[in-house]
Amino acid sequence: MDRLADELGLEDGLIYLNHAAIAPWPKRAVAAVQAFAAGCGSAGSQGYPQWQATEQRLRMRLAELIGAALPEDIALAKSTSEALSFVAQGLDWQPGDNIVGIQQEFPSNRIVWEALGEQGVEYRRLDLSASSDPEADLLALCDARTRLGAVSWVQYAGGLRLDLARLGQGLRERRVLFCVDGIQGLGALPFSLADVPADFIAADGHKWLLGPEGLALFWVRPTLRDSLRLTQYGWHMVEDMGNFDRKDWQPADSARRFESGSPNMLGIHALEASLSLLLEVGMDAVADAIAERSAQLVALVDRHGLELVSPREAGRRAGIVTFRVPKVDNQVLYRALMQRGLMCASRGGGLRFSPHAWTPPEQLEQAMALTLATAETLKPG
Template sequence: MTTQILPSQRALFDIPDDIAYLNCAYMSPLARPVVAAGEAGMARKARPWQVTPQDFFTDTEIVRGLFARLVNATAEDIALVPAASYGLAVAAHALPLQAGQSVLTLAEQFPSNVYPWMEKARAANAAHMQVPRPADDDWTAAVLARIDAKTAIVALPHCHWTDGGLLDLVAIRQACRDVGAALVIDATQSLGALPFDVQAIDPDFLAVGGYKWLMGPYSFGYLYVARRWQQAMPFEQNWIARRDSENFAGLVDYKTDYQPGARRFDVGERSNFALMPAAKAALELLLGWGVENIQATLASRTAMIASRAREEFGLGSAPVQKRAGHFLGLRFKNGVPADLPVRLAAGNVFVSVRGQSMRVTPHVYNTDDDVERLFRVLKSALG
């Protein structure tokens, strides 16, 4: 498939011309169609007599299918969750871990993909191992070197949340397969901007928060569950995940079995009449742009920013082949000045600092003028 550089989609967003918002890794702005869909969804509950039992199921199945298209799965494989942390809790609940085995995560990994494994390892008298940050930015090699016969679970991102350091999940999956380890991915900082194919990578679980690169509302996310785990016990028990829950009159005829596929892992009250329409509109927008096109567009922009930052200010970053194209972590020789984000925000430039990097994470709503503002304000802020 031939990718294309997308023109700026600024008109679809409520971003004033004098604002350079380069912080999608923090939280994406909602596009106008997404806001409109959410407002319309919220208004529906003002007239609950117009909400039918079927309405609890229609949009959920559409959204399940839209997300499945993003990862090359089927709707049967997708659960609807409120956050990546919930999806990761489902994974931790389902996966076996024995005493003497180990769980592997990255140093400085986002806490939602660390805490469940710390607790699971503690409860099982297993080890929680962290892969140290590699000096050469080669996370893949560092992870592969740590996987051994004791490794039971490898829980990773697709790219590191502090600086975009990229992992080759296909190679890591093969190493996991060789030792019989499960692979759990938190793709909150990548999915929607970086292509992901569950057929190629074959994760056991893939959890995603929807409010960053999926351009959706807060408190709405997704969970892919591989077929081999779809009979596992859910993390919670709720009525809508049970068989025949469409029949409201028969809900007291309690069932022991569940809705098919990954639906048993859906969170209670998944049929959120405000968030569900907004999530649907966001996924439709992303699929219309094409994730491959989004990645090409953002990779082009971050490469240019990285080059200028190096030439004009001597700032470093992970090599382009070792970071995700949509994600740029700029490194200062003496560390990021503590108040730099505040000084940049005073000039209407919005970035964030995570770990030892200043994250610059644009999206398709950004323009060349935003980049010029970034460098103009950065020059002033650095004196």
């Protein structure tokens, strides 16, 4: 992982274990944005054809990342929430329909479905704390009126990783559409549409993909593209884009139909550069390195007698390891660690550490030592 480590220019003394929230950018992404900004300042839009070439490269890299057939199958959304909303507001719901999901989801993958209640659509949620086989239990929630299964690949708080292939196959057998929020998995784990029978995929680029906020992947199975009712319109989503004088129009045949207005060119330059690095290293190698670091954290949690919140089984984890330190307020402990330069998160009633493949293993030891030492100062005297 030397190539990845060389690309990160974090300030001295900072331990960064927060990729499940917002990731630092690689040097090449910083350089790409700096060059883009300099060009905008000195020549305005003179370089627009080159900007469009970078946009096309990004679509190609995202297609490669998930195993999509064509870059034209990739839409560039503003966020995971927007992409999921395209599905929620685009399907033709009928009163009495239902959606199957998970109770502990991040709001992006919960509110969009809950909002359909006013149309008479039920959102059925599995409580993961009461499930030892989440795929089977999710399928058991389905009935003849289930239209959609909507889940996160990896749960944001505890880090549970679902078996998407198994769940997707079960949903397909029941003729239920399958929507995957991939934000906590893409960039940390390999993914292939050849193995996962998904119908919709959404994922912002600012976590494990090492990109900026404000730019997300949205993929729809091409045979379903026309079935989503469009909810946003503008100059960029039409088939004959650029012919501004044309009065008649139709949505683009490609996934660009979901992109109503001007593209986020600054974000495109950053994410394209970050993805180039991950794909150069290879997602299998990235996943192996993350798995090693997750296993190291679990071992540290066990060694020091802490409470593991994340799954113990390696195949049920990705890059998130959440744990609780006994006899202290873990929210107070989180704030103290952030003040001491340990970037982490407060999730699941404990501390969430999320190292990437580039994270030096010795920093995990340092992070745990700092956590334990800080916790001692917070225990009641």
